[in-house]
Amino acid sequence: MEKKKVLFFIYQMGSGGAARTMLNIINNLDRTRFTPILVTLNYDGDYEEYVKPDIKFIKLRTKRLRSAIFPLAKVIRNEKAAIVFSTIPNYNTIAILAKLVSFTRAKNVVREAAYLGGDFSTNIKLMMYGLLYRLSSKIIALSKGVKDNLVNRYKVSAKNVDVIYNPVDLEGIEHNIQTGQIADEHQSIFNDNAKVMITAGRLVKDKDHKTLLNAFAKVNTRLHAKLVILGQGELEQSLKEQAKKLNIADKVFFIGFQRNPYIYFRHADLFVLSSIHEGFGHVLAESLAAGTPVVSTYCKPGAAEVLNHGEFGVMCEVGDAEDMAAKIYETLTLNEEQLTRMIEKGKKRASDFAAKAIVKQYENTFANTIGEYNRDIDRG
Structure with missing residues (x-):
């Protein structure tokens, strides 16, 4: 398979679990198969110093998440990304919208880490996220319980959800x-x-x-x-x-x-x-x-x-x-x-x-999704 670019989008490389997971994935990604690109908003994060030096690191010129859609779309287009990977509902929303307005054939892979919902208003909000998630090519749940929650509260198809546990370095x-x-x-x-x-x-x-x-x-x-x-x-x-x-x-x-x-x-x-x-x-x-x-x-x-x-x-x-x-x-x-x-x-x-074993599962998901990407190009 020709090396493809995977664009990782997160708010910032701060000290939280989402950034730590992103770091473990991006650092361990097989460079013979994928070229990783890291994109954040214009913040400095505690984990930035641990990002491997071969990774292209782009900071958008905004600190507002809602203002990131068009700048992120431009990066997706300029970098010719095959995959746009994101995590956490608000950031997933921005990544999906940015891919749409990039007018490219890039594929969204979104990761859901939280077990959200319970009250009526929250469940309605999650259904709205679910509508957007259906525009992605694949959803990754970090546990079986999170997958069940995605199916029951976000109303997404179970067939489109892979369970991949967090990588631990x-x-x-x-x-x-x-x-x-x-x-x-x-x-x-x-x-x-x-x-x-x-x-x-x-x-x-x-x-x-x-x-x-x-x-x-x-x-x-x-x-x-x-x-x-x-x-x-x-x-x-x-x-x-x-x-x-x-x-x-x-x-x-x-x-x-x-x-x-x-x-x-x-x-x-x-x-x-x-x-x-x-x-x-x-x-x-x-x-x-x-x-x-x-x-x-x-x-x-x-x-x-x-x-x-x-x-x-x-x-x-x-x-x-x-x-x-x-x-x-x-x-x-x-x-x-x-x-x-x-x-x-x-x-x-x-x-x-172990990070290396878990990241292999991410690589398989990316490769399968890229197979769809290549078929789209062939059809185009």
Whole structure:
């Protein structure tokens, strides 16, 4: 197959999961088959420095998503892209519209990562996204649960949806652990006999750090423990106030975004995910890869798939601080043999999401879609 250009469009290469996934795909894409092009809005992102130097990186001259349609269309046309790949509903919408006004035969491949919907108005909005998604050549869902949601709420055809799990850069994680170092100002957190729990994610409602703090307060009455929270977000101040009210403020550490979270994972005794919803639960797979035991809520639909309903990590009910505290205590008090077995099983599970293997699945989807692209050209 002749090498074809795949244009990857994302808002910015920020510190979120979508950008991390995009980075893993684009860096691992087979250069003998595809030429990747990365396009973002005019923002600087934390992950930009990790984009491989052979990748053409274009920033549109706008910071407004709605203003990106025509500039993106121009790039699609000028670069003669065969595939336009995008992720997240708002960005997918812009990518589909840009392809349409580019007046080219490029094919849209959109990725849906979220498990959205529930109330009437949101479901109607998702049906509108679904109408646009039908204009794409392929939809990629990052879990089986997300695919079911796309079919049921977006009203798209199941035949047009492929399930491809998130790629996890196992080699990169291990390299960061072996070469990384916990920041000097955080060394004291890990330097005594306390059991250290860690979590990572944006400080927003859906991550439900509120329940995590309540659970930690209960655990702290039974164990000498600390809680490390990686991430930034709008709820940081209210969560700090909650920690004060629970009398645990001196044992909870808000350390913001860390470029190398994996060294922190490795030094922690336990990773806890308290989310209400997760399309996949990328950070769970990363924690398993780092050799850190996991306690997670049954956040729909991803966590149950990543942990196979508790086979590779301990699971608790969403929003239930009592259950979460019990599962955390249970895991932190495992004996050495039980702990080793859990860590080994977790690492084996993480290998199922190895970036190189997952990216092969993306390549197959791109190649199949490009087959349609070539047929369109032949017809033209």
